[in-house]
Amino acid sequence: MDKHAAARLLDTIASYQELKGENPFKVRAFSNAARTVDGLAGDLAQALASGELAAMKGIGPATLEVVREYAASGRSSLLEELRREVPDGLVEMLRISGLGVTKIRTLHEQLRISTIAELELASRNGRLAALPRFGEKTAEKILRGIEFLRRSDAFRLSHHAARTAAQLAGAIAALAGVERVEIAGSVRRRVEISRDVDLAVACHGPARSLEAGLKGAASVREVRSTGEASLTVTLEDGTTADVYCAPPGQFGHCLIWATGSVTHLQQLADRAKARGFDLGVDEFTREAAPVPCPDESVLYAALGLAWIPPELREGGEEIARAAAGTLPHLLERQDLVGLLHCHSVYSDGSNTLSELAAACRAAGYRYLGITDHSMAAAYAGGLREDAVARQHAEIDALNRGWDDFRILKGIEADILADGALDYGPEVLDRFDFVIGSVHSRMDQDQVTMTQRVLHAMDDPHLTIVGHPTGRLLLGRDPFPLDLGAIIAKAAEREVAIEINGDPQRLDLDWRWCARARDAGVAITIGADAHSLAGLDNMDSGVGIARKGWLEARDVLNTREAEGFLEYARHGKAH
DNA sequence: GCCGTTTTCGGCCCGACTGTTTTCAGTCG
Incomplete structure (x- = not known):
C-alpha cells in the first residue's frame, strides 16, 4: 500500500473538514496524522499490521481507522461523506495563495461561488472586490493565484x-x-x-x-x-x-x-x-x-x-x-559521508536525535549535522536558548556512545528581515556550523532581499546559505534575488551554498550549480529532513548536483567531519 | 481528534504583515 496516497487522503479529509467549519484542532489532528504517515520510514501495510502505526504519536483511533479502511478497500467513507457536504471546488481554492477558509466560505455563502471558474469571473467583474473585507488587491492576488495554479497543474x-x-x-x-x-x-x-x-x-x-x-x-x-x-x-x-x-x-x-x-x-x-x-x-x-x-x-x-x-x-x-572525452565524473550518493540539514523533535521534526543518528549511521553516513529551527521560527518550534543547551547536552551524550559516527551541532538560523541572524554571537558561537535561511518577509524587492542575504553572509558564524531562493516548486515562485551577487560574495567570504534536496525545493537550481562551482563556491547537499523518510531527500539533492555538472570534490559534505568542521571554523576566523 | 514529567479533561504554534478597515480579521510561514 502506498503510504503517500494514504497521507494525501488524510490531508484531503483535513481540507474538507476545515471548509466545513470543523474544530480547527480536529483539522490539525488529521494534518498531523498525514504528516506522520508520510514520514513513516518503512512499509505502511506492515506498520498497520504490527501495530506500529497505532502506537505512533499523532495517530489515534479515528485517523487509524481511516488508514485501515483505505488499506482494506481503497476508499474512505469519511471522505465520501464530506464530499457530499462540501463542493470539491472549494477545496481546490485552498491552494490559492491569499485564500483561506474564511474567505472561501464567505465567497460561497455570499456569492454562491463553488468553482475556480466562478471565482475567476467574480474576481474580474468586481463582485468579489465589493464584498466586505475584500478589495481590489485581494481580487488581483486571487487572479495571480489562479494563474499560478493553472501553470502548476500541468506539471508534477x-x-x-x-x-x-x-x-x-x-x-x-x-x-x-x-x-x-x-x-x-x-x-x-x-x-x-x-x-x-x-x-x-x-x-x-x-x-x-x-x-x-x-x-x-x-x-x-x-x-x-x-x-x-x-x-x-x-x-x-x-x-x-x-x-x-x-x-x-x-x-x-x-x-x-x-x-x-x-x-x-x-x-x-x-x-x-x-x-x-x-x-x-x-x-x-x-x-x-x-x-x-x-x-x-x-x-x-x-x-x-x-x-x-x-x-x-x-x-x-x-x-x-x-x-x-572530458565529461565529468558526476557526484554519487556514496560520495557523501555527511548528512546535513536535519530537523528533530526539538523543533518541527518528527524523530529524536538518536533515531535520526541511527538511521544515518545505518545508511553509511559518518556524521549527521542536526539543524533545528532557530527562535524566530516560532511556528516551527524554533529553539530558545535553553533548548539549545539541552540539545547540545544530548548530542554530547549520544556522541560518547560511538567511535565511528558523530552528530554535529548545527542550527538553521533565520535570516531576519534586516539580514541579521536571529541569535546573538554568544549563542551562535556554541554551534559547530550555521545554516542561514530566509523564512519570512519574502515579499521584499530584489535589491532589499539581496542586501539582506549579503548582510547575513558577513556574519562570521554563517557556514551555509540554505535554500537560497525560497522557492516551492509548483507552490511558490522564488523570491527575487540577485544570485550572481550571492555567488560572488559566497566565494569571497567562503560561505557554502546549499542544494536543498527537499523535492519541493531543489534550491539552488541546477542551472546555477556550475556557475557557483566555477566561482569557487563550495556546495552542500542538504536533506532538510523532518522525518526518517526525509533522509532520502539526499538522493534528490544528488540528482540536482549531477544535473548541475558537479563532482564529489565540489561538494562539502563529501569531506569527513573534520574537513567539514575545518571549513566551518575557517569562516569564523574571517 | 490527540495527548499526557501539567495525565482522562483542557489545551493544542505564535508573531508579523496585509488589506481592509478606522481597530482588526485573515493569512502565512
Whole structure:
C-alpha cells in the first residue's frame, strides 16, 4: 500500500473538514496524522499490521481507522461523506495563495461561488472586490493565484512523477513479450518538475501487443495506440505516460529517444548526419540499414561519443565534452559521508536525535549535522536558548556512545528581515556550523532581499546559505534575488551554498550549480529532513548536483567531519 | 481528534504583515 496516497487522503479529509467549519484542532489532528504517515520510514501495510502505526504519536483511533479502511478497500467513507457536504471546488481554492477558509466560505455563502471558474469571473467583474473585507488587491492576488495554479497543474514534482513511472514500469515488466523496461524522459534526466512520464520498453511484438495487458493493469484509466512503436497511457491520477517500444536489438536508440531532451536529440541527429548516419524518431540507420544498438553506449560510440549521463542531456556542452572525452565524473550518493540539514523533535521534526543518528549511521553516513529551527521560527518550534543547551547536552551524550559516527551541532538560523541572524554571537558561537535561511518577509524587492542575504553572509558564524531562493516548486515562485551577487560574495567570504534536496525545493537550481562551482563556491547537499523518510531527500539533492555538472570534490559534505568542521571554523576566523 | 514529567479533561504554534478597515480579521510561514 502506498503510504503517500494514504497521507494525501488524510490531508484531503483535513481540507474538507476545515471548509466545513470543523474544530480547527480536529483539522490539525488529521494534518498531523498525514504528516506522520508520510514520514513513516518503512512499509505502511506492515506498520498497520504490527501495530506500529497505532502506537505512533499523532495517530489515534479515528485517523487509524481511516488508514485501515483505505488499506482494506481503497476508499474512505469519511471522505465520501464530506464530499457530499462540501463542493470539491472549494477545496481546490485552498491552494490559492491569499485564500483561506474564511474567505472561501464567505465567497460561497455570499456569492454562491463553488468553482475556480466562478471565482475567476467574480474576481474580474468586481463582485468579489465589493464584498466586505475584500478589495481590489485581494481580487488581483486571487487572479495571480489562479494563474499560478493553472501553470502548476500541468506539471508534477519529480519524485511524484518518478513514483508513478516506477509503478507503471513494474506493470509493463510483468507483461508477456517484454524483456526490459526503463524509465526515460525528464524523470530520468532528473528535471525538477515533469509534465508527463516516458518509458522505454524492449519487447518482441509491436507496441499494440501490450495494449490489452495494460488496460487491465492497476491505476491505468486509458490506453491509446499512437503508432507502430508507441502507446499513450492515461493513469487514474491524470498522469499521461508515453511508452516507446523497440525490439531488444534497437533498445539503445529507443531509450535515448525516449529520454531526450529535444535539444540534445537535435544535436545528436546533426552529428549523426555529418557522420553518414540517420538518427530519427523511429530508427538509427546507416545507408538505410538499421544499425544494431542494444544499449545506449553503442549508439553514442558509433557517433564517436562517450556515453552521456542522462542528467547532462540538456543541449549544453555535453556532446562536445563527450567527443573530447572530458565529461565529468558526476557526484554519487556514496560520495557523501555527511548528512546535513536535519530537523528533530526539538523543533518541527518528527524523530529524536538518536533515531535520526541511527538511521544515518545505518545508511553509511559518518556524521549527521542536526539543524533545528532557530527562535524566530516560532511556528516551527524554533529553539530558545535553553533548548539549545539541552540539545547540545544530548548530542554530547549520544556522541560518547560511538567511535565511528558523530552528530554535529548545527542550527538553521533565520535570516531576519534586516539580514541579521536571529541569535546573538554568544549563542551562535556554541554551534559547530550555521545554516542561514530566509523564512519570512519574502515579499521584499530584489535589491532589499539581496542586501539582506549579503548582510547575513558577513556574519562570521554563517557556514551555509540554505535554500537560497525560497522557492516551492509548483507552490511558490522564488523570491527575487540577485544570485550572481550571492555567488560572488559566497566565494569571497567562503560561505557554502546549499542544494536543498527537499523535492519541493531543489534550491539552488541546477542551472546555477556550475556557475557557483566555477566561482569557487563550495556546495552542500542538504536533506532538510523532518522525518526518517526525509533522509532520502539526499538522493534528490544528488540528482540536482549531477544535473548541475558537479563532482564529489565540489561538494562539502563529501569531506569527513573534520574537513567539514575545518571549513566551518575557517569562516569564523574571517 | 490527540495527548499526557501539567495525565482522562483542557489545551493544542505564535508573531508579523496585509488589506481592509478606522481597530482588526485573515493569512502565512
